[in-house]
Amino acid sequence: MPEDRAEPPSTIxxxxxxxxHLRLLELLARTGSxxxxxxxxxxxxxxxxxxxxxxxxxxxxxxxxxxxxGARLAPAGRHALDRLTIALESVRLAIAAARDPAEAPPIxxxxxxxxxxxxxxxxxxxxxxAGALGRLLLREGRAQPLLAAxxxxxxxxxxxxxxxxxxxxxxxxxxxxxxxxxDRMRIVAARGHPLVGRSAVPVGELARWRWIVPPAGSRTxxxxxxxxxxxxxxxxxxxVECAALHTTLHLVAGSRLLAVAPGAAVxxxxxxxRVAVVAGPPVGLERSLVSVVTRRDGAALPAVRALREALLxxxxxxxxxxxx
Numbered sequence: 001m002p003e004d005r006a007e008p009p010s011t012i013x014x015x016x017x018x019x020x021h022l023r024l025l026e027l028l029a030r031t032g033s034x035x036x037x038x039x040x041x042x043x044x045x046x047x048x049x050x051x052x053x054x055x056x057x058x059x060x061x062x063x064x065x066x067x068x069x070g071a072r073l074a075p076a077g078r079h080a081l082d083r084l085t086i087a088l089e090s091v092r093l094a095i096a097a098a099r100d101p102a103e104a105p106p107i108x109x110x111x112x113x114x115x116x117x118x119x120x121x122x123x124x125x126x127x128x129x130a131g132a133l134g135r136l137l138l139r140e141g142r143a144q145p146l147l148a149a150x151x152x153x154x155x156x157x158x159x160x161x162x163x164x165x166x167x168x169x170x171x172x173x174x175x176x177x178x179x180x181x182x183d184r185m186r187i188v189a190a191r192g193h194p195l196v197g198r199s200a201v202p203v204g205e206l207a208r209w210r211w212i213v214p215p216a217g218s219r220t221x222x223x224x225x226x227x228x229x230x231x232x233x234x235x236x237x238x239x240v241e242c243a244a245l246h247t248t249l250h251l252v253a254g255s256r257l258l259a260v261a262p263g264a265a266v267x268x269x270x271x272x273x274r275v276a277v278v279a280g281p282p283v284g285l286e287r288s289l290v291s292v293v294t295r296r297d298g299a300a301l302p303a304v305r306a307l308r309e310a311l312l313x314x315x316x317x318x319x320x321x322x323x324x
Contacts, residue, residue, distance in 0.1 A: 028072075059080060111138065116140060118181075118264035118268060210258070211236060
């Protein structure tokens with residue numbers, strides 16, 4: 001008869017952990033005080049101290065540093081909390097799903113604005129026709145905050161720009177990144193604009209027109225500035241600041257204002273006869289990669305995997321530009 005093998009001591013210690021241990025670390029990081037964390041948990045400070053000792057015994061490292069000013073996470077504590085935050089969020093979602101078993105839990109999707117017009121519609125249509133479209137919660141925004149939310153467990157999938165600037169400071173090793181499409185920023189105007197139809201428009205002439213530009217810090221704002229600076233011309237004053245891509249394109253279509261916008265969105269509006277591309281100087285408007293990003297520890301969820309595959313089913317075979 002085979003001899004039973006005892007579980008490793010580390011497994012036994014992990015089995016003793018409760019959610020309260022994990023919450024304690026989260027509250028300590030938030031409040032900077034063991035007493036405040038204990039009150040939030042509804043326990044005494046000595047009990048919180050015992051929980052902390054038990055947690056540190058399991059991980060085999062000092063997680064919290066205490067002094068006269070309070071308590072703060074040690075480097076090991078910060079690293080542990082990064083992972084525990086994901087675990088706590090997963091538990092909260094599991095509880096919410098169990099409370100309403102008749103309704104499938106939503107897939108939380110973050111997308112840059114152009115994705116909602118250019119790649120998501122076809123993907124959702126594929127899922128709907130296959131009877132596999134569940135419930136989605138969509139959050140539009142800039143790529144970097146969306147990827148940070150993905151890393152924190154607040155999103156399940158992100159469709160967004162991927163480059164060194166966007167991913168700086170993020171634990172990209174925890175992500176599954178699949179290229180979706182290359183896109184290029186375009187200069188756009190109403191179809192009847194005087195600059196439309198010309199074979200080339202010098203940067204100096206572009207500077208004489210009024211522009212709609214998103215706020216500083218966005219990829220499109222940076223492309224607007226590079227357009228002029230790389231051409232040796234000071235960027236013109238912004239006439240309208242607008243963070244909404246589709247509002248910007250509607251404003252362009254109904255005025256003589258110019259804008260810089262992702263080529264995929266410009267293509268869709270051009271097909272509707274609303275806008276057209278202006279042939280400006282080919283500087284500063286290089287192509288960028290749009291990718292589908294999931295967490296490695298969450299990509300196995302069937303609904304997340306199905307959406308990821310539906311998005312990638314429409315990806316081009318090679319890294320070509322999105323036509324405009």
